[in-house]
Amino acid sequence: MGGNRICEMLGIEYPIIQGGLAYVGNGTLAAAVSNGGGLGVVGSAGRSVEDFRRQIQIAAEATDKPFGVNLPISEHSDNTGYVQAILDHKEHIAAVSISAGNPKPYIPIFKEAGLTVMVLTSTVTHSLKAEQAGADLVVCEGFEAGGHNGPAEMTLFSLIPQVSKAVRIPVIAAGGIADGRGILAAMVLGAEGVQLGTRFVATLECQAHEAYKQALVNSHDDATVVMERSIGRVTRVLKGAFVDQILSLEKTSPSIEEMLPYIRGVNNRVAAIEGNLEDGWLNCGQGVGLIQSIESATDIVKTLVAEVDALHSGFSVQWPKLS
Ligand SMILES: Cc1cc2nc3c(=O)[nH]c(=O)nc-3n(C[C@H](O)[C@H](O)[C@H](O)COP(=O)(O)O)c2cc1C
Incomplete structure (x- = not known):
């Protein structure tokens, strides 16, 4: 090139x-x-x-x-x-x-x-x-x-x-x-x-924790979802139980204060670095199926x-x- x-x-x-x-x-x-x-x-x-x-x-x-x-x-x-x-x-x-x-x-x-x-x-x-x-x-x-x-x-x-x-x-x-x-x-x-x-x-x-890397390998094209739209942000993450909780909360038009305990960075760290996928969220793009x-x-x-x-x-x- x-x-x-x-x-x-x-x-x-x-x-x-x-x-x-x-x-x-x-x-x-x-x-x-x-x-x-x-x-x-x-x-x-x-x-x-x-x-x-x-x-x-x-x-x-x-x-x-x-x-x-x-x-x-x-x-x-x-x-x-x-x-x-x-x-x-x-x-x-x-x-x-x-x-x-x-x-x-x-x-x-x-x-x-x-x-x-x-x-x-x-x-x-x-x-x-x-x-x-x-x-x-x-x-x-x-x-x-x-x-x-x-x-x-x-x-x-x-x-x-x-x-x-x-x-x-x-x-x-x-x-x-x-x-x-x-x-x-x-x-x-x-x-x-x-x-x-x-x-x-x-x-x-x-x-990144091995569990995060493995989750990416195991994921298909439709594995991601956007969270935080209800508070004017667009964050693409891997679907999962923790993200489901966030999406349910978002249906109730929450305030940023109500969302914070879920979306703050520590919940990303817990999953991405410590590998507790149940307790946090993981950033992921739509090309993950490749x-x-x-x-x-x-x-x-x-x-x-x-x-x-x-x-x-x-x-x-x-x-x-x-x-
Ligand atoms: C785990 C993860 C963390 C990211 N953190 C940042 C960041 O701190 N700053 C930034 O500018 N972009 C960040 N991004 C966006 C990337 O820099 C990059 O533009 C994006 O991942 C490209 O899309 P792809 O994931 O589909 O390849 C992040 C993306 C991922 C997947």
Whole structure:
């Protein structure tokens, strides 16, 4: 994939990005993705500043390739410590992905430090705003994606061509992509790279609990559901008994205070890190049915690249010949 703008900007071999993963986006995983030729990303959601710093150091020790970090603005009550941690490690970090809030105040800080800035968006309007605010890359995320999604609930198929037509900066597509076919399709629609989240949870290097990884392997296409719509949020999670309780409560038009005991991050951690699937919820994207094994993230990047390569060179569709 020579000549790809995203590879050139990030100094990576293949335009395959690992999404910031709340609680489970650890340094070892980020390094493994980067070692495969993609861009690994150390997550900060669900981590203390100290842990975030430690995970950046772990990634820096485990790879000499570029990697990034994720700053989901509204996930932290105070972003100061996380921003400082990123600036303190800027010589190790290639890029910052900003999500879940207004990126405008943060973009100049990271640009000044020499970092590439990627902004997660889910509509054309927000993509244009990100570009105007100085983002280098836009990650457009469809509502197939695992975790928090945009309120417009745009599907990736509709989003990519409209966003890539509107902005001049390169577009990275995210949501429901888990194999080479999805990558190639995203690129045909106008993306220049892809971001995968759920696929990288089911990996040897990810710190997610084994039960979470196994649940992903065992799940089919219809295994996910959106929760929190009643309070104006869109969060795609794996179906299960705990999520059923949340969905039942949502039918009663609950206040945020009534919802909080169920939706707070600790209930994600209990399931994702401790493996108590009955007592919490798990982020998961709609492409989960494509995940059939737990592998090294390095190997996954290599397999994805080989799949794209094979499809790309022998690409054919059943389309009638022009008469
Ligand atoms: C377990 C999990 C946690 C996530 N946490 C974050 C996060 O903290 N910050 C963020 O920007 N995106 C987060 N996302 C979204 C991913 O970065 C990525 O855009 C998304 O997973 C892509 O869709 P996919 O899961 O279908 O591959 C999360 C996704 C998952 C599956």
